[in-house]
Amino acid sequence: MTVLLVAVGAALGAPLRYLVDRAVQARHDTVFPWGTFIVNAAGSGLLGFLAAALPSGHGLTALAGTGFCGALTTYSTFGYETLRLAEEGARMFALLNAAASIAAGLGAAYCGLALAAALTS
Structure with missing residues (x-):
């Protein structure tokens, strides 16, 4: 079932x-x-939020975290374009x-974590 959730998330994230x-x-221009x-920055922020807001092993983590965020973000394209x-x-x-991609990704992930912490406290 988890593999199906990842596939559905990826089918939404890649397009x-x-x-x-x-x-x-x-x-x-x-x-x-x-x-x-x-x-990449948006996906990092969302993944940071999901990682802090959802318990490990939750189905939504597989769908939105691994599947959607994994397909939305792209390290290979970042490397190629650089x-x-x-x-x-x-x-x-x-x-x-x-430099900006690494800083933005880490910063966005931190902001996602902080937002989740603030909303769940």
């Missing part, structure tokens, strides 16, 4: 990642990968993408 990425990138940056920027001579954007 949303694609749609958000395309919508965000269409609004920015820059080589910086804003779409990937946004979905290397592509560096190879194309946009080294400052590559460095900025790496």
